[in-house]
């Protein structure tokens with residue numbers, strides 16, 4: 368197990384700050400936009416959005432337990448704090464999709480075989496396998512939300528997908544940061560083997576995702592080859608980032624200030640309103 372490392376601790380601390388700032392950010396989504404899904408659009412996305420809403424809502428209790436063990440072993444408490452905030456951000460995606468579904472009278476799904484398989488795989492082994500299974504879903508989420516946003520004419524759904532895509536892009540960097548910490552002392556050849564196995568798993572996952580969500584991809588103009596190329600491009604980009612030095616969460620200071628001021632303003636409004 369790696370020992371405590373100042374750069375790893377500050378990297379985890381920067382991710383913790385990043386997730387806190389995102390949690391405090393305002394929700395600029397156009398919930399009052401009157402455009403509703405057409406019947407054809409609703410039929411096209413219904414079962415697909417139900418599955419993603421279910422998957423985004425995982426509590427991640429085992430992942431967090433393993434993260435806690437790793438944080439204890441490496442004396443890096445920010446590691447598990449950042450991980451917990453990341454899980455909460457995923458749950459916010461789930462809540463946002465659910466709110467949209469309720470608005471469009473799309474019922475929530477309570478189980479699906481793909482979600483069950485992913486949850487069971489994450490339970491099987493250690494922290495790295497849990498993260499790599501999760502990462503496969505994260506990578507596929509990028510082309511998926513691009514497709515979902517383009518599959519209908521709903522400005523609200525497009526805005527939700529854009530917001531989730533912003534978060535997911537950061538999630539991939541965060542995952543690369545965590546994998547860098549976990550695999551820091553592994554020999555190069557072992558990395559290659561893990562990488563190869565992960566590629567095979569990702570390919571199988573892509574086949575399943577295309578089978579389950581191909582309708583949404585096709586509605587937005589994606590071909591199967593384009594979906595695969597985009598997914599593996601994201602995977603290669605992430606693998607190249609693993610182990611290449613600190614992956615700090617870069618948040619423009621102006622954005623942090625803006626979000627901080629907005630949260631303060633909201634807090635003041637709540638106080639004033641509650642006095643009235």
Ligand SMILES: [Fe+2]
Pocket residue numbers: 423456457460508531535
């Ligand atoms: Fe997500």
Ligand SMILES: [Fe+2]
Pocket residue numbers: 457505508534535538
């Ligand atoms: Fe994510």
